[in-house]
Amino acid sequence: MLDLSELHPSLSDPALTSMNLLNEVADRYPGAISFAPGRPYAGFFSVEDVHRYLRVYVDHIGPRVARDRLFQYGRTKGVIQDLIARNLAADEGITADPESIVVTVGCQEALFLLMRTLRADERDVLLATTPMYVGVTGAARLTDLPVVPVESGRTGIDLDDFAAKIDKCRRDGLRPRACYLVPDFANPTGLSLDLETRLALLDLAAEQDVLLLEDNPYGLFGPRMPTLRSLDRHGVVVYLGSYSKTAMPGARVGFVAAGQPVRGGGTLADELAKVKSMISVNTPPVAQAVIAGKLLENDFDLRAANRAETELYGRNLRLLLDGLARRFPPPSRVTWNRPGGGFFAVLSVPFTADDEVLAHSAREHGVIWTPMHHFYGGQGGHRQIRLACSLLTPDQIDAGLDRLAALISEWEQRGEQ
Amino acid sequence: MLDLSELHPSLSDPALTSMNLLNEVADRYPGAISFAPGRPYAGFFSVEDVHRYLRVYVDHIGPRVARDRLFQYGRTKGVIQDLIARNLAADEGITADPESIVVTVGCQEALFLLMRTLRADERDVLLATTPMYVGVTGAARLTDLPVVPVESGRTGIDLDDFAAKIDKCRRDGLRPRACYLVPDFANPTGLSLDLETRLALLDLAAEQDVLLLEDNPYGLFGPRMPTLRSLDRHGVVVYLGSYSKTAMPGARVGFVAAGQPVRGGGTLADELAKVKSMISVNTPPVAQAVIAGKLLENDFDLRAANRAETELYGRNLRLLLDGLARRFPPPSRVTWNRPGGGFFAVLSVPFTADDEVLAHSAREHGVIWTPMHHFYGGQGGHRQIRLACSLLTPDQIDAGLDRLAALISEWEQRGEQ
Structure with missing residues (x-):
């Protein structure tokens, strides 16, 4: 037993x-x-929307391509990264190479892929602002990756504590690989980083050679603030996106944009895709098609939608x-x-x-x-x-x-x- | 860098x-x-099928429930396990409690969940018939679970080698937790276990307290042979199913039926669902709905379909x-x-x-x-x-x-x- x-x-x-x-x-x-x-309100949706989104997407790519995409296994990275890149440009002013994007089964899978990829051995740790979403702690446990909490402070991240925790880790022989945070209306605190903190955090992360994992499921629902990714001049931000709140939870489509080069490999996105190929193979093309239809119908502007x-x-x-x-x-x-x-x-x-x-x-x-x-x-x-x-x-x-x-x-x- | x-x-x-x-x-x-x-032929499909399957499912559960299911996060185990259980009964003569089923993002995720769950520490190993599908090797590497190859022999598994490898593992202080195999028209060998081998394997696995992970993506495409799961009197078989070949690859819907009790926990399915909640949260309900529609439309008989x-x-x-x-x-x-x-x-x-x-x-x-x-x-x-x-x-x-x-x-x- x-x-x-x-x-x-x-x-x-x-x-x-x-x-x-x-x-x-x-x-x-x-x-x-x-x-x-913390669920999105579904009252504005109807089942007919799903049919319409599918049709819009099929019209966009043509029926022959559509049949292949909907009825076959697709590329591990996904089939709608070009549309996601246009959405990132429209909603967040982010320029992302479609090849740097991996479409995932919700943002949770993106987080899991990052943790699995960045955990090379027992020296590696993840920093994350505390309090934190339990999906972070749980995925970290599954990948045997310790999480070192960084105080949220008043603005979403306490920069002094961020620097101090990195120092402490290194003195202990550990490698802080990345810091996870939700800069806009965080779960669970509701806190948002002010612009000054964003800029200082980017410089500090670059100086310390620690990636920032920017998770942004709520940014659209409030006054607009530039994402870390759009301010990033160092290439230090990995951007995690989710369409669960902004398009449709039942599609479970998220993504990660990770164009960082990997010495001896491709980009970080390429490495994440290799891991994904052994976990979910690819994100259901049917679900991707529904989200694509919503993006197309709204001219990529989900803030307006x-x-x-x-x-x-x-x-x-x-x-x-x-x-x-x-x-x-x-x-x-x-x-x-x-x-x-x-x-x-x-x-x-x-x-x-x-x-x-x-x-x-x-x-x-x-x-x-x-x-x-x-x-x-x-x-x-x-x-x-x-x-x-x-x-x-x-x-x-x-x-x-x-x-x-x-x-x-x-x-x-x-x-x- | x-x-x-x-x-x-x-x-x-x-x-x-x-x-x-x-x-x-x-x-x-x-x-x-x-x-x-090794992909299914898509020539019999049309995009309209997706719309029809969705409609059939929505009619089945009613529009109010449908909106909640399609537009919200669903249960981690899935929303169509009752229909999958009826399909297992119709196609394979398998009786499975719907609560013992976890719907997964393709069979690959089911395999990954099993490996993560069964790997408690460095003593644990997985047996698998060799040659084997690379998805097995890859997922095992991601979970730090060594794979011990068992010869396929002439019938799909060499029982003497199976017993010998278990003995050898135990002598080496290792714990063989389970043996993965595809009993019907295996990938890559095309081999199928004869009935005698199936019965002997079940007894041997029970005697040795090693689970059998029966993966069955191709069983429908050839002369019918009873699945290990349908012959299992010991409760030793975990059954992995996939709708990619029999219903629609683009939905990426698979499942695992694992009713085995866990001392100190629930069933193995409950434990797998806990892991899944930190990887993909749930399988896209939209994709589940499409598969459900296909099952309903064909009265659960995919062999006929x-x-x-x-x-x-x-x-x-x-x-x-x-x-x-x-x-x-x-x-x-x-x-x-x-x-x-x-x-x-x-x-x-x-x-x-x-x-x-x-x-x-x-x-x-x-x-x-x-x-x-x-x-x-x-x-x-x-x-x-x-x-x-x-x-x-x-x-x-x-x-x-x-x-x-x-x-x-x-x-x-x-x-x-």
């Missing part, structure tokens, strides 16, 4: 189980209002922040940050907000949220919770905040030890 | 580069007739084998096996048929094939070539064999040292 202790050690790691735990809470209390899921979504997310975020302000007027021991966009805000509460409190909250108060400790690998965030509101109506936000306030008030009255 | 020697060692491994090399030959000589690709394909592949294989018999009448130093179905046959030639000879063959004779040494990790098969004919017309097979005969004759006249 199989035994968990004789399977890969990552399977016993909290990073791989915490998402399951959180989903179970949501499943058990379907009537609860949930501030947990997402105007309604952006407005809805922005309204919800304002309702959330205003609702918090009304319920917790100063002076209050309940505080929160005020992201300018994206899906997330972080609330600090005067008690330990762990999985047990979450279960109580769901059961007794009918409101669900995400304990922040999951994003710290258990090493912090014990009195913080992440709030997302992308899927909620104004009424749900209002009622949800009332329930949350009731939970907080109950806990404050108990008086925590 | 990045350096190949400082990236994951698998990137310098022949397993990860040989597919690229072979594809490059095909790209460089587009006029050559190619016996190389593939009658035209099966007939075409069978005809091509007969033309290939008959054409070889006409060109190399006995006594001849050129010999070959006679698979009863599938995509592949193996030709033995009286000279070393390596990548250089292949390049010469493509350039001077206009015919492409696959050197078998790629499937032996360079440790054998130097005088063998794999022939596939799933994509060729009768005229191409005829002309291709003439060209192949010309190459062989040239090499025989040279007289190899």
Whole structure:
């Protein structure tokens, strides 16, 4: 009989189980209002869109090419990199050679490919701003790549800590290969790097010879700020993109743009494709075709295509922040940050907000949220919770905040030890 | 600057580069007739099929559920496992709990998940029948899992060697966790296990506590033989399926059925899903929907749905084998096996048929094939070539064999040292 202790050690790691735990809470209390899921709102979609996107793409490449692309294995790098390059130019002012792009099964696969590729031996480590998305911690565990946390500070990355962690790693005989971060409306913090920090980070990374893995799933949903990649004069940025929030989650299409040359090989993209050929062979061409159709139909401008979504997310975020302000007027021991966009805000509460409190909250108060400790690998965030509101109506936000306030008030009255 | 020697060692491994090399030959000589690709014939497909399959699936689950499934992230295990279970019952007489199934991005991802999960530490090894598909070797390298080759013998697996290799591993302090094989019309050998070997293998695997990873991409294309999984009374078989050959390569939908319980965990499928959640999160629901539509439209009977394909592949294989018999009448130093179905046959030639000879063959004779040494990790098969004919017309097979005969004759006249 199989035994968990004789399977890969990552399977016993909290990073791989915490998402399951959180989903179970949501499943058990379907009537609860949930501030947990960082999912895109699907109300503007219809199934006919899929058919139309497919047709637009087939018209674009012609029926003969289309049959080959849809019904055969395709190139490992993908079949729509030229269209993705045009989208990067339109939305982000990024110039990327289509050959430097690898289309992936969501951004998660891109992250996994990067980790597998950059981990040569036990000396290699990844830096990542903390708190961090559990997909980073989990993929790192699967590739036996230690993650060294870098403080987020007030702007998304604490540059002093970044430099200090690199120094410390090198003194310990380790090789910090790259630093993962979400510069725009990060998950889970909602923080965004200001321009000054972006420029300084790029110079520091180049000076230290550490790649920056820029993940940008939320950048479109808020005021525009230049991506690290568009500011990069050193060739130090690997750009990870996702169409899950901006086009369609059900296609699971993401990508990585990594034109960095590799001595003795091709580009980093070429090496990532070699790894991908042994994991997923290629990203389903049918899914790529749907995303391609959406890009073509919108003249590659997804910022414009997402105007309604952006407005809805922005309204919800304002309702959330205003609702918090009304319920917790100063002076209050309940505080929160005020992201300018994206899906997330972080609330600090005067008690330990762990999985047990979450279960109580769901059961007794009918409101669900995400304990922040999951994003710290258990090493912090014990009195913080992440709030997302992308899927909620104004009424749900209002009622949800009332329930949350009731939970907080109950806990404050108990008086925590 | 990045350096190949400082990236994951698998990137310098022949397993990860040989597919690229072979594809490059095909790209460089587009006029050559190619016996190389083991790809399904797409001539019976039309783009409208994709639209129809999608509609059939949406009708099946209803428009409201469909919108959620197509436009949101789905469960990591997948959204169509109930339909896959019905397909397994119809096509293979397999009874599988839908919860024991994980839908994957092609069968390759299933293989990768299994390897990552079963590799707990440096003592673990995978057995696999040799010669083997390079996707096995490559995925194993990415998970740092050594592969111990087991002779294929005359029937697809040499049971004595299987037992001997397990013994040897254990004496060396290693843990043979599983044995990978393709029991039906294997890639690259075309061999199929007879019933007696299947039954003996199941008993032996159970006795030795070694899982059997049964990969079955070609079983539908030839006379039916019970799968290992359908004969398994011990719970020792993990079944890997692929819809790339039987439904649509461009959807990249495969699956693994692994109901084995795990002490301290759930089922093996549950553990595989935890790993998958950190690699691809889930298989694109859009791609799953297309496959689901095909299953529904054909009442889950893909053997019937593939009658035209099966007939075409069978005809091509007969033309290939008959054409070889006409060109190399006995006594001849050129010999070959006679698979009863599938995509592949193996030709033995009286000279070393390596990548250089292949390049010469493509350039001077206009015919492409696959050197078998790629499937032996360079440790054998130097005088063998794999022939596939799933994509060729009768005229191409005829002309291709003439060209192949010309190459062989040239090499025989040279007289190899």
